[in-house]
Amino acid sequence: MPIHIIDRRLNPGGKSLENRQRFLRRAKSLVQGAVKKTSQERDIKDVLEGGEVTIPLDGMHEPRFRREGGTRDMVLPGNKKFIEGDYLQRSGQGSAKDSGPGEGDSEDAFRFVLSRDEFVDLFLDDLELPDLAKRKIAQTESEGIQRAGYTTSGSPANISVSRTVKLALARRIALKRPRKDEIEELEAAIAACTDEDEREVLLARLEKLQAKTKRIPFIDPLDIRYRRYEKVPRPVAQAVMFCLMDVSGSMSEHMKDLAKRFYMLLYVFLKRRYKHVEIVFIRHTDRAEEVDEQTFFYGPASGGTLVSSALQAMHEIVRERFNPSDWNIYAAQASDGDNSYSDGELTGMLLTDKILPVCQFFAYLEVGESGGSAFDLSDSSLWTLYERLRNGGAPLSMRKVSERSEIFPVFHDLFQRRETAQEKAAP
């Protein structure tokens, strides 16, 4: 009887991908909620990781007619001391109860793992990004091709002639293949030879040499080498992202959440473009300090508001650690717009003279309370200042944001700048 043994391991994987996507689509709102919750709890750098999410099973339920209750009969193994007619206390008989047919649906909450791409997709969906932007973000880094030595197999187009000839030469020498001039010399000697016996000897030698020449080919398939190519990620520059935030008492949780989302998104953008992205958190009240992410978002702080202190801190950090010729510097500032009147001039000066010249991009995000219309009425002091600077030609990107969906437009400017920057970098 013929038996077929088949190796299926090489079949393309992801056979369940389609079903999985259908499931995610169906559970979209639930999964999105879970993603939103997870991303709020996450650090900015982890936003791109996939991860486990838990969703309630409501709506994902597959109902069946199930029976429950009533009198039950069961046969069990392992009787030790019971005899017919014994009664067992119900409460004490946990194990017997649990094993009944009634156990069915214990999956009220459903945990599963989202891949990195799925997670980012859902995260971006939540921010209501336009499709075009999503495509740009989702673009994976392009890979370049680079020579990497030689290989014994490949396409004829990639034969490396010089290497092949070199190897053939080495082999010919090693195997003592007679050279052409050696044979010619011998032939000349034969032609010149008069003595019959010596001629005989020479002829025999010639024949031997010729036979050897035939045995050892000039170029053997063994000698052939092909150029080998390797895919390498394109060398990408490094970037540093400065997160500046006003943490004075007037910033509410909602505002901080908006700011955090903005930073996350900026991080996602940068991460797609640069191999190495550093984040520096600078928070300020009336003085600024560099802090870690936890303190940045959740650490308590109080005091007045001096924006210039943060800019000054950033300037110093740039000078010390991030040489603008080695680093692409991105900065994003979030604030509710308050600033001391006396500080305006200093802030403007720092920004135009020190900060903006070294930055690829400087975004100012003015965050407001959800649905807050009051803050449309009059511009804040910081907004007024920055607007004046922008009108004066300073490359600033600025937005007022009070809902999550409004965050994205800030990045329009970023895209435009990237296009031109790429063109410049191309040659």
Next chain:
Amino acid sequence: MTERLFEGADWDFHTLQRITDACEEVALKDLGLDVYPNQIEVITAEQMLDAYSSVGMPLFYKHWSFGKHFAFHEASYRKGLMGLAYEIVINSSPCISYLMEENTATMQTLVIAHAAFGHNHFFKNNYLFKQWTDADGILDYLDFAKNYVMQCEERYGRVEVERTLDAAHALMSHGIDRYPGKKKLDLRAEEKRAGRRRQHEEEVFNDLWRTVPAGKSKSRSALSVERRRKLLGLPQENLLYFLEKSAPRLAPWQRELLRIVRHIAQYFYPQSQTKVMNEGTATYVHYRIMTKLHQQGRITDGNFLEFLGSHTNVVFQPEFDDPRFSGFNPYALGFAMMQDIERIVTNPEAEDREWFPDIAGKNDVMGVLRDVWANYRDESFIGQFLSPKLMRHLRMFHLHDDPEERAGIRVDAIHDERGFRRVRRELARQHDVGYIDANIEVVDVDLSGDRRLILHHHVIKGSQLNETDAKRVLQHLADLWTYDVALIEVDANDKVLREYVVSPRPIPAAVA
């Protein structure tokens, strides 16, 4: 000495070939098995997870619920909560066995013997499988189903198709014919017939028919209730069949989808009825083959010990008060019964001669076993062949839990002379699928009135339906029926215990 099949744990495809040949020799010559041609496929863990989510079949139509199961299995597998099976075997011709690539050479031998010969023989010879499944046609039919569902999605939209399939899946456990009808299912012919029917409809389509004035409809009241029920084939316990044939407003493609789900449910029906026997057969066969190979010197003592380790894990039966206990292990019970039959046939005691006069001392072990494997299902198998000795050995006892009984759960029978038959009868009943599933049937349709569909659930031993789930399933049922559906739970004395009435949801406007 015979040549070893392999050394150590590594294997390659030549090893698999040698193993299969060696197993085949033992299976066919010594055990006299009769199997479908084998096809053995080596797969990875990820592919095994894929197979899990499509009920083990190599191809299946697309549906979100499979994605859900996949995500669930994947998560628990990654966390290490769940191991994967060593193999999956499909009742088809050729019989396909999937082997995991991680298995050692010994494990591959074990699973080849288990699946490719044990299960394979059972699939080919057991009467239930012969009666209900079409091993030659199943893969083609699944292919047809997959394509058909895909075409429907293209033509009628994914949402519509999904809704129909959701409803059909909810009723899947009640889409089974429990008694054989006149003709055997021929899935290939089914597939052709569906194609022909569609083609015919397209050929004879004439929009004019729609405009022809219909004559006066016959007076429905003239039809007696009796006649009406007869015409509709009532009572009918196959709900999917009933809907497919009689639901008034389903589109032809929806009926075809119901039919597909119904056929697939029917295909799996024998497997749920023969878990103990199927696994018992396969385990017994792998045990015999492995022992023989070891006797022949074709596997080393070390490999044989490795095999015994896995085998013992597979047939482990925790006792009822063990935290690991979760009901009878079909492998353990099946294997123990097969070995017990072997003992009765070759070396019976006086008790066995009394209980099993037909087979005791007959000495033809394989002849008896092959006959058992061919002609029984779990319920009848246990009911006939569970011996007092095995009941004593497993120390079985029967508990009767009546919620009304204040004193607690009563021990109704134990493994003694008075109890053997009762314990055995009760255990057999526990393995009767017809007894475990809720007994629900369509009893009437009020055709002249509001077209309400009336179902009865015959409540056994006071065990009623879970309310939430029942409502959800009935909602699906009502959506397909498109009129009200009533489910009445009645006890043995026709006393109404509870009544559900569900109205169909309005169909949302088609999404472009």
